[in-house]
Amino acid sequence: MALFVQHGHGKSDKIDAALESTSVEGVIFGARNEKIENIESCVKSVRERGGKVLFDPQFHVSTLVPANDRFLPDYPYYKVGRTAADFVGIKKLAGYVKSTLDFQLNLAPDRLLSPTVIFDSFESNWCQTALNLADASLDYHAGLAGAPPLLLSFVIGEQALSSRTELDAFLDQVTSWDSLAGTYVILSREESSYSQRFDPAHLAKALYLTYVLGNINGFEVINGFSDFCGLLHRCVGGTAFATGWSQGLRQFHRRSFKKQKAGGQPARYRYTSAPLLSSILLSELQQIYENGKLDAVLSGVPLDALITEATSPEESDWNGRWSELHHWESLHRLENVVGHDVSESINAMEEKIVAARELYVGLAEEGVVFGQRTQPEEHLDQWSEAISSFREMASL
Amino acid sequence: MSDFDICRFPLRVEHTWCFSDFHLPDFGALYSNQMALPTITEQNIKDLLPSVTGAIPSGRGGQKIVFRIELEGQAFALKFALLSDAFQPDIADIDETVLRARRETQIMQECKSPHIVKVGPVDLGTAAIDGQNVLYFSEEFIDGQALSDAIRESGPLTVPSVVKLGQQMCSAIDELWSLGKIHRDIKPSNIMQRSHETNFVLLDAGLAFDVAGESISAGFLVGTMAYFSPEQFDYTNRRVMDFRSDMFSLGVTLYEAATGQHPFLSPTTSTPHLYTKITKHNPPSPSSINPLIPGSLDKVILRMMGKSPHLRYRRISQLQEALALI
Numbered sequence A: 001m002a003l004f005v006q007h008g009h010g011k012s013d014k015i016d017a018a019l020e021s022t023s024v025e026g027v028i029f030g031a032r033n034e035k036i037e038n039i040e041s042c043v044k045s046v047r048e049r050g051g052k053v054l055f056d057p058q059f060h061v062s063t064l065v066p067a068n069d070r071f072l073p074d075y076p077y078y079k080v081g082r083t084a085a086d087f088v089g090i091k092k093l094a095g096y097v098k099s100t101l102d103f104q105l106n107l108a109p110d111r112l113l114s115p116t117v118i119f120d121s122f123e124s125n126w127c128q129t130a131l132n133l134a135d136a137s138l139d140y141h142a143g144l145a146g147a148p149p150l151l152l153s154f155v156i157g158e159q160a161l162s163s164r165t166e167l168d169a170f171l172d173q174v175t176s177w178d179s180l181a182g183t184y185v186i187l188s189r190e191e192s193s194y195s196q197r198f199d200p201a202h203l204a205k206a207l208y209l210t211y212v213l214g215n216i217n218g219f220e221v222i223n224g225f226s227d228f229c230g231l232l233h234r235c236v237g238g239t240a241f242a243t244g245w246s247q248g249l250r251q252f253h254r255r256s257f258k259k260q261k262a263g264g265q266p267a268r269y270r271y272t273s274a275p276l277l278s279s280i281l282l283s284e285l286q287q288i289y290e291n292g293k294l295d296a297v298l299s300g301v302p303l304d305a306l307i308t309e310a311t312s313p314e315e316s317d318w319n320g321r322w323s324e325l326h327h328w329e330s331l332h333r334l335e336n337v338v339g340h341d342v343s344e345s346i347n348a349m350e351e352k353i354v355a356a357r358e359l360y361v362g363l364a365e366e367g368v369v370f371g372q373r374t375q376p377e378e379h380l381d382q383w384s385e386a387i388s389s390f391r392e393m394a395s396l
Numbered sequence B: 001m002s003d004f005d006i007c008r009f010p011l012r013v014e015h016t017w018c019f020s021d022f023h024l025p026d027f028g029a030l031y032s033n034q035m036a037l038p039t040i041t042e043q044n045i046k047d048l049l050p051s052v053t054g055a056i057p058s059g060r061g062g063q064k065i066v067f068r069i070e071l072e073g074q075a076f077a078l079k080f081a082l083l084s085d086a087f088q089p090d091i092a093d094i095d096e097t098v099l100r101a102r103r104e105t106q107i108m109q110e111c112k113s114p115h116i117v118k119v120g121p122v123d124l125g126t127a128a129i130d131g132q133n134v135l136y137f138s139e140e141f142i143d144g145q146a147l148s149d150a151i152r153e154s155g156p157l158t159v160p161s162v163v164k165l166g167q168q169m170c171s172a173i174d175e176l177w178s179l180g181k182i183h184r185d186i187k188p189s190n191i192m193q194r195s196h197e198t199n200f201v202l203l204d205a206g207l208a209f210d211v212a213g214e215s216i217s218a219g220f221l222v223g224t225m226a227y228f229s230p231e232q233f234d235y236t237n238r239r240v241m242d243f244r245s246d247m248f249s250l251g252v253t254l255y256e257a258a259t260g261q262h263p264f265l266s267p268t269t270s271t272p273h274l275y276t277k278i279t280k281h282n283p284p285s286p287s288s289i290n291p292l293i294p295g296s297l298d299k300v301i302l303r304m305m306g307k308s309p310h311l312r313y314r315r316i317s318q319l320q321e322a323l324a325l326i
């Protein structure tokens, strides 16, 4: 089991409930969404339930303008509106590293996460800054006797994954750090809204990155905010993946950390279908039920009972909270796709993709209409294509 | 004909396909392989080093002539290479290079590995012979055979010998890396096998690439392209260069030792073709050439030859462990 809850706003008792359902291994707290005076008790509560704890300092938000940084300004290592000039000089970097890691040390997490900055190209100065921060973090960590292992954080804009050559050079650099234990990687997504779609060329390189770090070089790799795609990362060598509760917290979109005009529609309840490898709307689940195909799309997890024991999906007590817990349960269940080695795992994943595609086709033939989406299974084609390119890149 | 007459050959190697032809012009050449070394006689050596006795020519490479010499009853190797001033007419540059090379050999004296050739008692120096500037230095004399000769004469090594070669060269690469050095020129003709205990020794390590400073090899004993790692071709210097580059060259060497064949080179390979092969082409598995090779050794050798450093072993110790399991 290697699924983490990615903590965000509106926590209530979601984390406790998820830990009790045993579908998640622990929690990655985000500084932005927790008051500094509460963070210790949050950590304690997870520990009491036997969960693992990581604390994402979200240092990277400091370069976003205008930042939607909520509680972050209260954290000692954070300052709003840092510019490139704030990262010139080893002393400055060492200072950021010290304050960020020292803060985490007080929380005694299972892993320390290094401060980083977001970059959109492996050739950019921001990438260089991220590497310098990583290097400075390794240096500082080397002097901390008895500290938890350090994971180097990287927040990579999806666009960076356009160039293979640059990615290769980046990986050469990261794998050259002898004392490195692992990485915490977040991909900043380009998709405008929550969906499982992922540009296949980008996804293939993202998988290659995890494969090289996790499988070939044996580092611990945690793929933050990776949601369904976290399963693909697990197949190629990722150690663990994380996703949040609401749709906005399942994947990383930079705009969530930037101030925006208020508005938007209230979220509609969703059901995560393991066989469809996607989250569908409750109204879509209702149609499937009406077509007598409900069993084919159920995830096969305990919380399905809420649906199966009701007269129909729409008449069930399904709500946001159940939907969130059910999402983790379903992803956890899907993790059985991870086999002994990469080839076995991606073969098994491909079988699931083929089965899901057939299921979509069958449902469409029965007259099920998936919202406004003309091609609800588009993500499956993209994943297949990404897996093929990945295989080629990894010579598998 | 005296013993020294044998040495009246140009330093250019006369094989049908000549590795030294592949040297890249960008690296310049302080040891020029385009020019012949002057004839070096016993008298030249006596004049240069009066305490040396019994000098016998004992080897030659693409760039050097090697003599077995005796000093106070002990055998050593004395090596001469052309310090060309044709490409570097400014004599100050040469002095600077010699200084740096001397610093390098001093560092090399710190090497403890029995698999790295030891520096000898004759300090590195320069001399003018027949109007040419030559560089000379000494090493322990290794009573044995170059691996390249062994493969040419007797074919592939046995699997246990390939493993032993791999492990011993790992220890050499590891020690060099602990001093911040990359050898850059690991290849069968730079590895000797001692006659008695059959251990392998890496040559030329004293003149290896120094990662800490500017590379003396930018104009020095450049690696032979056929054993270059893909990143050694990267003139933009954007790829990481570390011990994993030597690991690649060792992988090519092990491939050749295990199969008797070079993974990328054939008599008809042109320079651009060789470049493409090294950077893009996946060679056939060693066991497809020599069926005696177990799959586990196949895997190790192919991984060492990963096209990017990040695809190889990230620690020498991991490679050593993998070799120990064969």
Ligand SMILES: Nc1ncnc2c1ncn2[C@@H]1O[C@H](COP(=O)(O)OP(=O)(O)OP(=O)(O)O)[C@@H](O)[C@H]1O
Binding pocket: B058, B059, B060, B061, B062, B063, B064, B065, B066, B077, B079, B117, B139, B140, B141, B142, B143, B145, B146, B189, B190, B192, B203, B204
């Ligand atoms: N220390 C030594 N003891 C005994 N023989 C040696 C020693 N060093 C070199 N030789 C012999 O001389 C040959 C050439 O030496 P060396 O590899 O140093 O020359 P080179 O010009 O650098 O060759 P290449 O261009 O092939 O690398 C070796 O292959 C070996 O046979």
